[in-house]
Amino acid sequence: xxxxxxxxxxxxxxxxxxxxxxxxxETNAFMEDIETSKDPQKNALQNFDTFVDLLRSNGIEVHxxxxxxxxFTPDSIFPNNWVSFHADGTICLxxxxxxxxxxxRRPEIIHQISxxxxxxxxxxxxxxxxxxxxxxxxxxLVLDRIHKKAYACLSARTHEQGLEExxxxxxxxxxxxxxxxxxxxxxxxxxxxLMSVGERHVVICADSLKETKTLFKSFKQTQKxxxxxxxxQMESFAGNMLQLExxxxxxxxxxxxxxxxxLNEDQKMRLTKHGKIVHAELGLIETLGGGSxxxxxxxxxxxxx
Numbered sequence: 534x535x536x537x538x539x540x541x542x543x544x545x546x547x548x549x550x551x552x553x554x555x556x557x558x559e560t561n562a563f564m565e566d567i568e569t570s571k572d573p574q575k576n577a578l579q580n581f582d583t584f585v586d587l588l589r590s591n592g593i594e595v596h597x598x599x600x601x602x603x604x605f606t607p608d609s610i611f612p613n614n615w616v617s618f619h620a621d622g623t624i625c626l627x628x629x630x631x632x633x634x635x636x637x638r639r640p641e642i643i644h645q646i647s648x649x650x651x652x653x654x655x656x657x658x659x660x661x662x663x664x665x666x667x668x669x670x671x672x673x674l675v676l677d678r679i680h681k682k683a684y685a686c687l688s689a690r691t692h693e694q695g696l697e698e699x700x701x702x703x704x705x706x707x708x709x710x711x712x713x714x715x716x717x718x719x720x721x722x723x724x725x726x727l728m729s730v731g732e733r734h735v736v737i738c739a740d741s742l743k744e745t746k747t748l749f750k751s752f753k754q755t756q757k758x759x760x761x762x763x764x765x766q767m768e769s770f771a772g773n774m775l776q777l778e779x780x781x782x783x784x785x786x787x788x789x790x791x792x793x794x795x796l797n798e799d800q801k802m803r804l805t806k807h808g809k810i811v812h813a814e815l816g817l818i819e820t821l822g823g824g825s826x827x828x829x830x831x832x833x834x835x836x837x838x
Contacts, residue, residue, distance in 0.1 A: 540834050770792045
């Protein structure tokens with residue numbers, strides 16, 4: 534089965550207690566524990582609901598699941614780190630570095646998804662956590678689903694062993710691992726904050742790469758237009774965008790308003806060739822959570838019932 538790059542169905546988790554996650558901050562330099570007079574949970578809910586409405590108004594099918602008050606999962610709004618969905622009916626569960634994030638994996642969500650989609654198998658890599666091995670879903674893996682390439686920036690949350698174990702389950706993919714650092718020389722915690730792969734284009738912070746030849750050769754082989762972004766733009770989450778395809782077959786490039794406002798006119802024009810730009814204000818979700826629009830969306834590529 535030829536898998537499409539862009540999904541029109543999403544799983545999103547509406548938070549019950551969004552806040553700064555001190556455990557996660559140890560390896561996520563994008564998080565800021567700022568003093569704020571705003572209620573983080575109230576602010577996150579407002580932004581989340583507005584974002585979901587925006588996606589639905591643009592023809593995207595969004596399956597929203599409510600987070601539970603217990604256990605405490607302050608990062609539940611970022612579900613793409615614990616699960617991925619594939620066109621052959623496969624679901625994959627992932628090993629996560631931060632202990633309180635492991636609690637986000639909820640079998641009842643998978644069960645509810647099975648009411649609308651066909652599931653052929655569930656592959657579970659989470660036992661790797663016991664050995665201190667991590668691979669955080671489509672945060673760690675940026676997938677070119679058409680050309681079967683999996684791009685992965687090595688970090689405390691993305692281990693070579695995790696990639697090897699994933700590749701055993703998905704042998705049709707070529708895994709391309711690489712190193713990338715932020716402006717302070719620290720490894721970038723998730724691949725999807727520095728790059729996004731669309732059907733015919735790539736957005737990437739090339740300045741962060743320790744070596745560019747391998748990646749750019751792959752982009753050329755797969756005939757992707759490469760749109761580079763700066764460190765400043767990456768820090769505004771311009772790399773954390775996702776291309777979707779709505780029910781009319783129209784492509785959408787989804788990002789936060791902060792990311793959109795960081796782009797220059799040439800970058801916006803080049804992106805628009807690959808679909809309408811859709812952006813939403815995500816406020817404290819980005820500041821306290823250290824993740825943005827793409828992290829909030831888990832694409833459902835499963836076949837529908």
